[in-house]
Amino acid sequence: MFKINENYLKLPGSYLFSTIGKKIAAYTQEHPEKKIIRLGIGDVTQPLAPAIIDSLHHAVDEMANAETFHGYAPDLGYEFLRNAIAENDYRARGCDISSDEVFISDGAKCDSGNIQEIFSIDNKIAVCDPVYPVYVDTNVMAGRTGVYDANRGVWSDVIYMPCTAENQFVPEIPKEVPDIIYLCFPNNPTGSTLTKEQLQEWVDYANKVGAVIIYDAAYEAYISEENVPHTIYECDGARTCAIELRSFSKNAGFTGVRLGATIIPKEIKCGDVTLHSLWARRHGTKYNGAPYIVQRAGEAVYSEEGKVQLKKQVDYYMKNARVIYEGLKEAGYCVSGGINAPYIWLKTPKEMSSWQFFDYLLEHANVVGTPGSGFGPSGEGYFRLTAFGSYENTVKAIERIKKL
Amino acid sequence: MFKINENYLKLPGSYLFSTIGKKIAAYTQEHPEKKIIRLGIGDVTQPLAPAIIDSLHHAVDEMANAETFHGYAPDLGYEFLRNAIAENDYRARGCDISSDEVFISDGAKCDSGNIQEIFSIDNKIAVCDPVYPVYVDTNVMAGRTGVYDANRGVWSDVIYMPCTAENQFVPEIPKEVPDIIYLCFPNNPTGSTLTKEQLQEWVDYANKVGAVIIYDAAYEAYISEENVPHTIYECDGARTCAIELRSFSKNAGFTGVRLGATIIPKEIKCGDVTLHSLWARRHGTKYNGAPYIVQRAGEAVYSEEGKVQLKKQVDYYMKNARVIYEGLKEAGYCVSGGINAPYIWLKTPKEMSSWQFFDYLLEHANVVGTPGSGFGPSGEGYFRLTAFGSYENTVKAIERIKKL
Numbered sequence: 001m002f003k004i005n006e007n008y009l010k011l012p013g014s015y016l017f018s019t020i021g022k023k024i025a026a027y028t029q030e031h032p033e034k035k036i037i038r039l040g041i042g043d044v045t046q047p048l049a050p051a052i053i054d055s056l057h058h059a060v061d062e063m064a065n066a067e068t069f070h071g072y073a074p075d076l077g078y079e080f081l082r083n084a085i086a087e088n089d090y091r092a093r094g095c096d097i098s099s100d101e102v103f104i105s106d107g108a109k110c111d112s113g114n115i116q117e118i119f120s121i122d123n124k125i126a127v128c129d130p131v132y133p134v135y136v137d138t139n140v141m142a143g144r145t146g147v148y149d150a151n152r153g154v155w156s157d158v159i160y161m162p163c164t165a166e167n168q169f170v171p172e173i174p175k176e177v178p179d180i181i182y183l184c185f186p187n188n189p190t191g192s193t194l195t196k197e198q199l200q201e202w203v204d205y206a207n208k209v210g211a212v213i214i215y216d217a218a219y220e221a222y223i224s225e226e227n228v229p230h231t232i233y234e235c236d237g238a239r240t241c242a243i244e245l246r247s248f249s250k251n252a253g254f255t256g257v258r259l260g261a262t263i264i265p266k267e268i269k270c271g272d273v274t275l276h277s278l279w280a281r282r283h284g285t286k287y288n289g290a291p292y293i294v295q296r297a298g299e300a301v302y303s304e305e306g307k308v309q310l311k312k313q314v315d316y317y318m319k320n321a322r323v324i325y326e327g328l329k330e331a332g333y334c335v336s337g338g339i340n341a342p343y344i345w346l347k348t349p350k351e352m353s354s355w356q357f358f359d360y361l362l363e364h365a366n367v368v369g370t371p372g373s374g375f376g377p378s379g380e381g382y383f384r385l386t387a388f389g390s391y392e393n394t395v396k397a398i399e400r401i402k403k404l
Numbered sequence: 405m406f407k408i409n410e411n412y413l414k415l416p417g418s419y420l421f422s423t424i425g426k427k428i429a430a431y432t433q434e435h436p437e438k439k440i441i442r443l444g445i446g447d448v449t450q451p452l453a454p455a456i457i458d459s460l461h462h463a464v465d466e467m468a469n470a471e472t473f474h475g476y477a478p479d480l481g482y483e484f485l486r487n488a489i490a491e492n493d494y495r496a497r498g499c500d501i502s503s504d505e506v507f508i509s510d511g512a513k514c515d516s517g518n519i520q521e522i523f524s525i526d527n528k529i530a531v532c533d534p535v536y537p538v539y540v541d542t543n544v545m546a547g548r549t550g551v552y553d554a555n556r557g558v559w560s561d562v563i564y565m566p567c568t569a570e571n572q573f574v575p576e577i578p579k580e581v582p583d584i585i586y587l588c589f590p591n592n593p594t595g596s597t598l599t600k601e602q603l604q605e606w607v608d609y610a611n612k613v614g615a616v617i618i619y620d621a622a623y624e625a626y627i628s629e630e631n632v633p634h635t636i637y638e639c640d641g642a643r644t645c646a647i648e649l650r651s652f653s654k655n656a657g658f659t660g661v662r663l664g665a666t667i668i669p670k671e672i673k674c675g676d677v678t679l680h681s682l683w684a685r686r687h688g689t690k691y692n693g694a695p696y697i698v699q700r701a702g703e704a705v706y707s708e709e710g711k712v713q714l715k716k717q718v719d720y721y722m723k724n725a726r727v728i729y730e731g732l733k734e735a736g737y738c739v740s741g742g743i744n745a746p747y748i749w750l751k752t753p754k755e756m757s758s759w760q761f762f763d764y765l766l767e768h769a770n771v772v773g774t775p776g777s778g779f780g781p782s783g784e785g786y787f788r789l790t791a792f793g794s795y796e797n798t799v800k801a802i803e804r805i806k807k808l
Contacts, residue, residue, distance in 0.1 A: 001583065001613070001614030001615075001674075002523060002524075002527055002583040002584055002614060002615055002616045002674060003523065003524035003526065003527055003583065003674060004522060004523060004524060004674045004677055004679070004682060005521060005522050005523055005524055005525075005682070006524065008522065008682050008685055008686075009677065011685065011689075018688060041476070043475040043476045044475055045470065045473070045475070046470060046473070047467060047468050047469050047470050047473040048467045048468055048473070050468070053464060053465075053467065053468045056464045056467070056697070057461060057464055060457060060460040060461055060464060061457075063451060063452045063457065063460070063660070063661070064451050064452055064454070064457045065451050066449065066450060066451050066794070069449070069450070069451040069452070069657075069660075070660040071447035071448055071449070071657075071659040071660045072445070072447045072659045072660060073660055106510055106662075106692075106695075107692050109690070109691070109692040110690060110691060110692065113689060113690035113691075114690065117409060117545070118408060118409050118412065119406060119407065119408060119409055120406075120407035120408060120409055120410065121409075122407065123406055123407055133689075134689060134690070137689045138689060138690055141521070141686070141689065141690075179405065179406040179407065180406055209405070210405030210406060211405075211406055212406045253473075253475075255475040255476045255692075256467070256473075256474040256475045256476060256477055256693075256695060256696045257467070257695050257696075257697070258510075258692060258693070258694070258695045270405075270406060270407060270408045273408055273413065275408070278408060278409070278412050281412055281415065282412075282545070284422060285415075285517060285537075285538060285541045285542060285545065286513070286514060286517035286518065286538070286542055286545075287513070287514060287517075288510075288511050288513040288514065288659075288662060289660075289662070290662070291510075291660060291661050291662045291695065291698060292660045292661075293460070293661070293697075294695060390470070
C-alpha cells in the first residue's frame, strides 16, 4: 500500500494568498456592487514593455519556421540570456560572476522552493520573521523543520530572526548557528534593506560558521538609495557562501511570463562537491529549460530600449509607493518600506491583529492588503500594502483609508 | 556547517543525453566536415503549427495592454486549458475526468520528476526496464532507491520489470509488491504498447494491492491501432489508483514551448488524504503556473484548425517511423516499435553492446541514436532511433545504415 509524504500534512492551513482569495470571493459574493482595490498580492498590473513585446513576437515567428525553430532548450538556459545576466547584473557592477554560474529557470518562486532539495534534510535553516512563506513551507514539505507550535506559529527546528520596528526590520545574527540562511533584501514583506556593511557582516558570519546564504534579490530594481547592495556579490567572500535568486517578475512585469535565474558560484563547496554541480544535476534531471520565447523576452530586458522602458515602469510603481507611504503617514499610521522596495509595511492601528485589520480594511475601505501575521509570528500587528496597482487605484485606495 | 543531499552523489555518471551530447561534440571537433544526422534525443524538428503561432501572437498582444495583461496565472492552470484537456482528451473518449482534476504544468519531465515528492520516502517503486531515466533518477535523488550495483546497473530497492523481445516488451506483474508503479505506453524507449486488456490487468492489480500507477501518456497521439488505450482512464477502476501525465511536446511540438498536464482523480486516497490535495498544495507552494501565452498555445492545440494541422504533423513523423522500421528490417535488423510510437527499437547487430553500436553508428554512418543500456540493464544490446528528424534526413540516415 502506497504511503504519502506525511510532512505535507504538517503544513498549517492553506497557503496565505489562497486564504486571502477565498475571503475576497466571499465578500464579493455578498457585496457584488462594491469595487474592491487589491493592494495585497505582489502581482504587477502594467503591461509588458514594447521592447519585450517585440522580442516575443519575433521569437514566436522563429518558432514558425523549421530553419529557426527551437526545440528543447539547453537545461541550464540559453547562452544569450546567461551572458546578458552575468554581464548586466554582475560584471557591470564589478562582481565576478561567470555566465556558467547563471542557471535560468521559470521563476524565483520555483527556485526558492526547489533549492533546499540539494541540501541534506538535517540542515537547520534560519529565516527572517516575518518572511516570504515559500522558504519555510518548502522546508516543511521536505521534513526539515521539526514540530509546529500552532499557538506561537513557529517550527521547533527553524531559527527565527525577528525583524520588527525595534530593530528597524534588520535581522540580527542568531544565537544558534544555522546551516542555511534565507535573506531577502530589499525585503518582502517589510520593504526594509540592508546596507552594504550590514550585508557584509552576514557574509563574513556565513563564511565563519560554514553556512550558506540563499539571497533573494527579487526586488533589486527598486533600490533608490546609495549604499544598498544590488547583489550579495558586492560583498567580499560571497562567492564561497552565497546563492542568489533573481526574478524577472517585478523589474519587468513577468509574473505571468515566468522567468528567473539562480546564481551559484563554483566556490561553494561541501568537501569536494560544489553546490553548482548539484544544482546543474537537478536542472538536468527534473527540469527541461525555460521556453525559448520567454528567454528571448528576458534578453530584451537588457537591451537599451528595454532598460529605458523598464526604468519607467519601476518609476511608475515607486510613485505609487510614495502615494501609499506618504498618505498613510498623513493619516497617522506608523509606516516603513516603500523607499527601496515596492512594499509598504505598516503597524495596524488600535492594537488590531493583522487579520482583524485585513477584515476591517476589506469591509470599510474595500481595500485588500496582506496580513503581516501571514508572514510569520513577528508579522503579527503589521500589514503589507504593495505598489503594484494602477496609479488611479492606488490614489483611490489611500483616499478611502484616510477616511476611515 | 551545511551538508548536501548525499543522495545526489549516488547517481551514476551524468544524465544519458548529456553523455551523448559530449560524444557528438568530441566527434564533430575531430571531423568538422562530417554531416551528422541526429535520430537520438526525442526532440521534434517541425515548426509550430499555424494555429498555435496565431494563438501565441494573439496572447502576446494581450500582454501589451493593461486591460488584457495577465499577471500570475492560477496555480493549477487557467480554466480554459483545464476544460479543453478534460473535454478533448477524456470526456470525448467517455472517460470521467473533471476539469479540476487537471493540473497544468511546464512539462511532463518536471511532473514526472516532481510527482514522487508527494509520496513517502519508504515507498517502493517499480519501473519497466528499459525505462525513461527520469523516473528512477528522481527517486534516487529523494533517497528512495537503496544502493546501486554498478556491475548490474540496478538499485537494491527498485523493482525492475524487464521488457525484452522475449515478452514482446510488455512488463509482467512483479513478484514483489510495489507501492508506486511507473508505466509509459506507448513506451519510451521501446515503442511498444499495451492492449486495453493488458492495461486493465495493471489497474486491477494496483487496486488490489493498494499501489498507485503513474501513467505517462506522452506518446498517445502516435497510436494508430485499435484496442490500444489512449488514456489509462479507459480502464475500469483507474480513478482509484492512477495518475496520468500528459505532454504537449510530441503531439504539438512543444519541446521548446514547455507545457504539460497531470491528471489526479480525487478518488486516490491514503486514509482520508487525497493525492489531489497534496499535488495542489505542491503547485501552490513551489510553482507559479505556466505562462499565459503558453497556456493559450495549449488551448489552440484543441481548436478545429489546430487538430487538423497537428494530425498532419504526427503523420509526418509516423512516415519517418515507417522509413526507419522498414528500412532497418530490409537491412536485416531485428526491429520493433514505430507503429504506435515515434520510437524504433532495434537489436544491436553482431552482439555489439549498446554503446559500441552508438560509437559504430556515429563513426561509420554519422548517425546518432540512443544506446538502449542508457535506459536500464535490460536495454543492453538494444538501440533507439526516433522519428522526429526531417523526412529527408531520416531517409538519408537509413540509406547510410543500409550501406554499413
